[in-house]
Amino acid sequence: MSDCLFCKIVAKEIPAEIVHETGRTLAFRDVNPQAPTHVLVVPKQHHPDAAALARADDGLADDVLVAAHAVAVQEGVAEGGYRVVFNTGPGAGQTVFHVHAHVLGGRPLTWPPG
Numbered sequence: 302m303s304d305c306l307f308c309k310i311v312a313k314e315i316p317a318e319i320v321h322e323t324g325r326t327l328a329f330r331d332v333n334p335q336a337p338t339h340v341l342v343v344p345k346q347h348h349p350d351a352a353a354l355a356r357a358d359d360g361l362a363d364d365v366l367v368a369a370h371a372v373a374v375q376e377g378v379a380e381g382g383y384r385v386v387f388n389t390g391p392g393a394g395q396t397v398f399h400v401h402a403h404v405l406g407g408r409p410l411t412w413p414p415g
């Protein structure tokens with residue numbers, strides 16, 4: 302999608318600090334980090350939200366989850382505990398409508414998140 306911020310990051314038209322890439326996923330640091338590790342994992346294919354990703358019938362959601370865990374391991378937060386969050390819909394705080402998993406770690410994470 303030509304007007305999608307994260308499609309532009311996937312296309313490398315907008316710079317981002319990329320930390321992990323597979324054939325179908327890209328992970329880059331959040332520009333406004335909420336934890337020492339705050340990485341966004343996106344499918345390269347545009348889907349607006351997690352509900353749409355869940356309907357993708359080719360294992361793409363699996364790829365995003367596997368990439369999120371790989372990022373946690375790479376960032377050194379997998380053993381200490383980390384959080385994977387899909388804000389889904391404006392009521393949940395989603396602001397960018399290209400589905401993305403937030404991978405957060407490196408500090409104590411309280412629950413519920415608020």
Ligand code: 5GP
Pocket residue numbers: 306317318329330331332333334341387388394395396397398
């Ligand atoms: P959401 O609120 O949709 O769940 O998360 C969107 C995230 O994208 C926010 O945490 C925000 O900081 C991040 N973000 C917004 N614009 C950019 C950008 O241009 N580059 C990067 N790396 N992150 C962005």
Ligand code: ZN
Pocket residue numbers: 302305306307308309346347348398399
């Ligand atoms: Zn997009």
